[in-house]
Amino acid sequence: MHFIGKDMDQYLSQKDYVDTAVVPLLQLDLSEAGLKSSAGASEYLQSLTALLEKQFKGRILLFPPVAYAKSTDRLRLSNELSIEMKKADFKHVFYMTTDAEWRSVEELKNVLWLPAIPTEHMDRNFKQSVMEDQLRQVLPLFLKEWS
Amino acid sequence: MSNNRVSRRQFLGYTLTGVGGFMAAGMLMPMVRFAVDPVLQQKDGGDFVLTDQRAEDITEEPVRVDFTFEQTDAWYVSEVTNSAWVYREGDKLIALSPVCKHLGCTVNWAGDPEHPTQFFCPCHAGRYEKNGQNIAGTPPLGPLDEYLVEEQDGYVAIGAVRPNTLV
Secondary structure (H helix, E strand, O other): OEOOHHHHHHHHHOOOOOOEEEEEEEEEOOOOOOHHHHHHHHHHHHHHHHHHHHHOOOOEEEOOOEEEEOOOOHHHHHHHHHHHHHHOOOOEEEEEEOOHHHHHOOOOOOEEEOOOOOOOOOOHHHHHHHHHHHHHHHHHHHHHHHO | OOOOOOOHHHHHHHHHHHHHHHHHHHHHHHHHHHHHHHHHOOOOHHHOEEEEEEHHHOOOOOEEEEEEEEEEEOOEEEEEEEEEEEEEEOOEEEEEOOEOOOOOOEOEEOOOOOOOOOEEEOOOOEEEOOOOOEOOOOOOOOOOOEEEEEEEOOEEEEEEEEOOOOO
């Protein structure tokens, strides 16, 4: 489910089944050198999480990407996010990111780090198949956590 | 020169009839246009979306067929790719929607190794028979929806979704 009003009604009535939150973590780098790759990573992350939501619509709640500046203190952000996530009764919380700095933040559980693939020059069919390949890498991690 | 002289009364009568006729036409024309509008509406090709799956390659084993169409969501136009599970029964093509009737996940054919001839939903282990019939005891409460499907120039074309007619 998406974090939109219409899906929230269904979420609230089916809370037992929708037990997993997915939070995309998105680094904003607006320097001249980083702008393009930051935007590409954003596109990649949002395509991938949208595909994931389509596959697991009835079990995950996909949050909008949490965007933060490059200089943000990851530890503080992760603490604040975890506290907020605890207010809802999710059994599993996944964070998905392309930002390598999260790999050193050990306090946050279930961070799926994926290297971003630039998809801007791909045609639609090729992009679709690349993203589905990426999705296939992620699916087992979810199934393992759930089982 | 005509000898029929038009009297003032006649002249006013003609003029009023003419102007009144225009006004009446001005009111009636839109009404008539609205009334016959449904007949004039054009149907665009029956809303079938052509896929790149060859119809002759479809066997009795369901395969996933993707199809893409444009979807307008308020002001936001996006290309949406959906898929269908298509298989052949006799000489008829059958296309089932992959959307689980429980909470809308995507089901897969033979997704569960223990049930290789069923559709499987990975979210809450819902299962369906090949014809879309939900299996009692699993979470889904109804059969998978069905797509209208036809063969166009040797390729599979997918149409509107409708409730399952096979079970």
